[in-house]
Amino acid sequence: xxxxxxxxxxxxxxxxxxxxxxxxxxxxxxxxxxxxxxxxxxxxxxxxxxxxxxxxxxxxxxxxxxxxxxxxxxxxxxxxxxxxxxxxxxxxxxxxxxxxxxxxxxxxxxxxxxxxxxxxxxxxxxxxxxxxxxxxxxxxxxxxxxxxxxxxxxxxxxxxxxxxxxxxxxxxxxxxxxxxxxxxxxxxxxxxxxxxxxxxxxxxxxxxxxxxxxxxxxxxxxxxxxxxxxxxxxxxxxxxxxxxxxxxxxxxxxxxxxxxxxxxxxxxxxx
Amino acid sequence: xxxxxxxxxxxxxxxxxxxxxxxxxxxxxxxxxxxxxxxxxxxxxxxxxxxxxxxxxxxxxxxxxxxxxxxxxxxxxxxxxxxxxxxxxxxxxxxxxxxxxxxxxxxxxxxxxxxxxxxxxxxxxxxxxxxxxxxxxxxxxxxxxxxxxxxxxxxxxxxxxxxxxxxxxxxxxxxxxxxxxxxxxxxxxxxxxxxxxxxxxxxxxxxxxxxxxxxxxxxxxxxxxxxxxxxxxxxxxxxxxxxxxxxxxxxxxxxxxxxxxxxxxxxxxxx
Numbered sequence: 150x151x152x153x154x155x156x157x158x159x160x161x162x163x164x165x166x167x168x169x170x171x172x173x174x175x176x177x178x179x180x181x182x183x184x185x186x187x188x189x190x191x192x193x194x195x196x197x198x199x200x201x202x203x204x205x206x207x208x209x210x211x212x213x214x215x216x217x218x219x220x221x222x223x224x225x226x227x228x229x230x231x232x233x234x235x236x237x238x239x240x241x242x243x244x245x246x247x248x249x250x251x252x253x254x255x256x257x258x259x260x261x262x263x264x265x266x267x268x269x270x271x272x273x274x275x276x277x278x279x280x281x282x283x284x285x286x287x288x289x290x291x292x293x294x295x296x297x298x299x300x301x302x303x304x305x306x307x308x309x310x311x312x313x314x315x316x317x318x319x320x321x322x323x324x325x326x327x328x329x330x331x332x333x334x335x336x337x338x339x340x341x342x343x344x345x346x347x348x349x350x351x352x353x354x355x356x357x358x359x360x361x362x363x364x365x366x367x368x369x370x371x372x373x374x375x376x377x378x379x380x381x382x383x384x385x386x387x388x389x390x391x392x393x394x395x396x397x398x399x400x401x402x403x404x405x406x407x408x409x410x411x412x413x414x415x416x417x418x419x420x
Numbered sequence: 421x422x423x424x425x426x427x428x429x430x431x432x433x434x435x436x437x438x439x440x441x442x443x444x445x446x447x448x449x450x451x452x453x454x455x456x457x458x459x460x461x462x463x464x465x466x467x468x469x470x471x472x473x474x475x476x477x478x479x480x481x482x483x484x485x486x487x488x489x490x491x492x493x494x495x496x497x498x499x500x501x502x503x504x505x506x507x508x509x510x511x512x513x514x515x516x517x518x519x520x521x522x523x524x525x526x527x528x529x530x531x532x533x534x535x536x537x538x539x540x541x542x543x544x545x546x547x548x549x550x551x552x553x554x555x556x557x558x559x560x561x562x563x564x565x566x567x568x569x570x571x572x573x574x575x576x577x578x579x580x581x582x583x584x585x586x587x588x589x590x591x592x593x594x595x596x597x598x599x600x601x602x603x604x605x606x607x608x609x610x611x612x613x614x615x616x617x618x619x620x621x622x623x624x625x626x627x628x629x630x631x632x633x634x635x636x637x638x639x640x641x642x643x644x645x646x647x648x649x650x651x652x653x654x655x656x657x658x659x660x661x662x663x664x665x666x667x668x669x670x671x672x673x674x675x676x677x678x679x680x681x682x683x684x685x686x687x688x689x690x691x
Binding site: 151153154155156157158160161162163164166167168169170200201203204205207233234235236238239240241242243245247249251253 | 422424425426427428429431432433434435437438439440441471472474475476478504505506507509510511512513514516518520522524
C-alpha cells in the first residue's frame with residue numbers, strides 16, 4: 150500500500166513462467182487472461198479498483214504472440230484496465246511474463262493478518278472447479294465448460310472484494326489452496342483456524358463431474374476471496390462460512406477439529 | 421502517466437534477461453543495480469520522483485541470490501526507493517528479472533514528442549563511458565574505475581530530470597545510443613535532427629583511455645538525459661547542446677549536416 154497525494158495505491162506483480170505456470174501448448178489467450186486475472190485477484194483481496202497494468206513480455210513465435218495479444222486485450226477490456234506500458238525482451242530459452250497491476254484502494258485495506266479468535270472463516274463462490282477443469286484438460290476428458298473456464302479464465306472477485314474490504318477483519322485470495330491459505334491467514338493473525346469440511350461450497354458441476362472434495366482443499370487456482378469476519382457477520386456478497394478462528398496454539402490448522410497430518414499436502418507451496 | 425486522486429504517477433517496467441542483458445558471470449550486485457537504475461532512469465526522463473518498486477525475480481544459486489539481494493538493497497537505499505513487493509519464481513532454464521518503478525510526477529511531464537523545429541538538442545553529463553567500461557571488462561584490460569562504474573552502476577539522472585522537466589520541450593534517457601535516441605525523438609516530434617559531433621561531451625577518462633568517439637554515439641547504456649529546448653536555453657543543470665532540430669523531411673537524422681548511411685549501426689535496436 151502506497152499513499153501518494155491523496156491517493157491510496159495497491160500494487161501487485163506476478164509472473165508466469167513457461168513449463169512452471171503454463172505450458173507452451175496452452176492457448177496463448179488463456180495464458181494472457183490468467184496473467185492478468187491472478188494480479189487483479191490480488192487487488193480484489195485488498196478491495197482495490199484496478200486502474201492500470203504494465204506488462205513484461207518475452208517474445209516468441211509470432212502466431213503465439215498475436216493470440217496472446219488478443220487474449221490480453223480481452224481480459225483488460227473485460228475488467229476495464231488500461232495497459233500503461235511495459236517491456237518486451239527476447240529470451241534465449243523459455244519464456245516468462247510479468248504483470249504489474251495498479252489499484253486504487255478504499256479507506257480500508259484489509260491485510261491477511263487481522264483475523265481474531267472467534268472470527269468466522271469465509272469464502273466467496275465455490276472451490277475446486279479449477280482443479281477439476283485442469284484434470285479434464287490433462288486427461289483429455291469432456292466435461293462442463295464452466296470447469297474448464299474456471300481453470301483457464303478465472304474471474305477475479307473485484308466487486309466482491311470492494312464490498313467486503315470495509316467490513317472484514319482480514320482478507321486474501323485463494324491461490325494456493327484453501328487449507329494452505331487459511332493456515333497462512335491464521336499464522337499472520339496469531340490465531341489458529343479450524344476448517345469445517347461439511348460446509349465447503351462446491352458447484353453443481355463439480356459434484357456432477359465427480360470432483361474429489363478433499364483434494365480440492367489442497368489445490369490452488371480458485372481465486373475466490375477468503376476472509377475473516379466477526380461472529381454474526383452477514384456478508385454483503387454471496388459467501389459461505391467454512392470455519393472458525395481460535396486462539397493461538399498447536400496445531401494452527403485443524404480440519405473438522407482434528408490436526409491435519411504434516412505429511413498431507415496442504416496446497417501449492419512453491420510457485 | 422496516470423492521474424489518481426491528486427497524484428500524478430509515472431510507471432515503468434524493464435526486464436533484464438540472462439544471456440541478453442547480463443551474463444551469469446556478471447557480479448550479481450551490479451545486475452541488481454542496473455535493473456533498478458535503468459528503471460529509475462525512465463522516471464528521471466519524466467521528471468518524476470521514485471516512490472517505490474516491485475521486483476519479479478527468478479531464483480537461482482543461493483550465493484548468487486544473496487549477492488543480488490545485497491546489491492538490490494544498496495541501489496534502493498542509494499536512491500531512497502522502498503521495495504513494495506513482487507514475485508519470486510523458479511524458471512526451468514535461464515533467468516529473467518523484471519522491475520516496476522513507480523514515480524510521482526511534477527505538474528509537467530515531458531514526453532519525447534515535444535521537440536520543435538529550431539530547438540536545440542541537449543544531453544546531460546558525458547557519453548561513451550559505459551561503452552568503454554564494457555570494452556575494458558570484455559577484454560580483461562585495466563582502466564579507470566569511473567568507466568567500469570559507468571557500465572556496471574549507472575547513475576539515473578533523477579535530480580537533473582526533476583530540474584529539467586518543467587522547462588524542456590521533450591526529454592528521454594539515452595539508453596540505446598545517442599544517435600538512435602535522437603532520431604526517435606525527432607520522429608516522435610515530427611522534426612528532423614542534426615547532431616554536431618564536435619560538440620559531444622566526453623569525459624577526460626574516456627579520451628585518456630583512447631575511446632572511439634564515433635562508436636560511442638551508437639552505443640547505449642549512457643543513461644544520460646537527452647532533451648529538446650528552445651533557442652537561447654540556459655540549462656539549470658550541467659548539460660551540453662549537441663545538435664539542433666529542423667523541419668520534417670528526409671533524412672530525419674544528420675550527423676554534421678550529412679545523412680547517416682542506412683548501413684551504419686545507429687544504436688542498440690533490439691533488446
